[in-house]
Amino acid sequence: MQARIVAAARGAQWLLDGWRLFRQAPVAWFVVSLVFLLITQLLTAIPLIGPVVSAILIPAMTLGLMACARASSHGSRINVGLLFDGLRNEGRRQLLLGCAYAAAWTIVFGLVMWMDDAGVLLATLRGQGDGTRGEEALLLSAVLAALYLPIALLFWYAPPLVSWHGAPVSKALFFSLVACCLNWRAFAAYAIATVVSVVVPGLFVMLAMKMMGSPPNPWQVAPLFLIFVLPPVFASYYASYRDVFGYDPAP
Numbered sequence: 001m002q003a004r005i006v007a008a009a010r011g012a013q014w015l016l017d018g019w020r021l022f023r024q025a026p027v028a029w030f031v032v033s034l035v036f037l038l039i040t041q042l043l044t045a046i047p048l049i050g051p052v053v054s055a056i057l058i059p060a061m062t063l064g065l066m067a068c069a070r071a072s073s074h075g076s077r078i079n080v081g082l083l084f085d086g087l088r089n090e091g092r093r094q095l096l097l098g099c100a101y102a103a104a105w106t107i108v109f110g111l112v113m114w115m116d117d118a119g120v121l122l123a124t125l126r127g128q129g130d131g132t133r134g135e136e137a138l139l140l141s142a143v144l145a146a147l148y149l150p151i152a153l154l155f156w157y158a159p160p161l162v163s164w165h166g167a168p169v170s171k172a173l174f175f176s177l178v179a180c181c182l183n184w185r186a187f188a189a190y191a192i193a194t195v196v197s198v199v200v201p202g203l204f205v206m207l208a209m210k211m212m213g214s215p216p217n218p219w220q221v222a223p224l225f226l227i228f229v230l231p232p233v234f235a236s237y238y239a240s241y242r243d244v245f246g247y248d249p250a251p
Contacts, residue, residue, distance in 0.1 A: 001165045003157075003179035003244050010243055011189030015197060018236030021072045028078035029231035032068050035080050036061055036234075055105050056098035060086030062237065063094065063159035069238030089163040096169050097162055101155055108147045116140050153180040160241050179244050190240065198229055 022029050039061070043054035063086035068078045086094045157176035161167045167175065180187060 001161065001167060001175060001245070003175065003182055004246055005182050006186050006243055008185035008189050011183075011186035011191075012193040014186075014190050014236045014239040014243065015193045015232065017239035018069075018232040018234070021069050021235040021239070022232040024072050025078050026231070029068070029235065032065070032078060032080060032083055033231045033234060035083060036065065037230075052102050052106070055102035056095060059097045059101055059155060059159045060084075060091070060094040062086075063089075063163055065234040066160055066238040066241060069235040072235070073238070073242075086159060086163055090166070093162045093169055094159065097155070097158055097172070100169065100173070101151070104151045104154075105148075108144070108151065111147065112140060112144045115143065150177075153177050156180055156237075157241055157244070160245075183244055186244075190236075194233060194236075197232075 040054045040058065043050045043057070046053070061083060064083035067082045067085035071078055071082060154173045154177050157179055158169070158172040161172035161175055162169060165172075
């Protein structure tokens with residue numbers, strides 16, 4: 001289990017590889033992505049315990065998305081059952097990883113909500129913002145993103161390292177963080193490419209809505225956007241892992 005340092009341009013290639021894997025089975029990716037979103041969002045809607053359970057399942061289900069991409073890269077069929085591959089393979093460690101993720105996310109989100117005593121950010125996330133405090137919401141969003149970044153680095157490669165390499169949870173988190181930091185240039189390119197692929201289509205949709213006389217509300221196009229843009233991003237997780245760790249396990 002040794003991370004490689006790849007060229008910066010590889011970061012953009014990860015997203016292109018994600019699109020290639022998506023094109024091989026677009027319908028299957030639509031279904032898998034929809035099930036992933038439905039499970040996580042429906043759990044989040046349950047008061048109190050729901051968001052915690054959703055966060056606990058995120059690492060295992062993220063591994064499921066990577067298992068789908070792995071199967072596609074080997075020419076195998078994608079099915080919804082692969083989404084739960086993480087719970088079948090080292091499930092106990094995946095749930096421990098999920099508990100660590102839920103704890104970290106709860107601390108970060110709770111800290112930002114404590115800073116947001118007026119509830120500006122929460123209202124914006126729910127699509128209920130009135131637009132009068134946009135700068136404050138933007139600042140709080142930036143703080144949330146900055147605090148969440150270390151968590152993302154810790155957990156980016158941890159799920160496959162736990163299940164496919166048999167690494168303990170603490171070792172998987174450490175190696176994930178080190179691998180991401182060593183490849184920060186590639187991740188910067190990946191982030192830029194992902195933002196461009198996400199923002200540009202959204203702007204075109206909002207512009208089309210405006211030309212048709214409909215007010216361009218981002219929350220109206222969000223569901224359609226998630227279904228058509230997220231699957232290639234999901235598939236790119238596996239491309240990133242395979243490139244950095246040079247490991248392509250058989251499905």
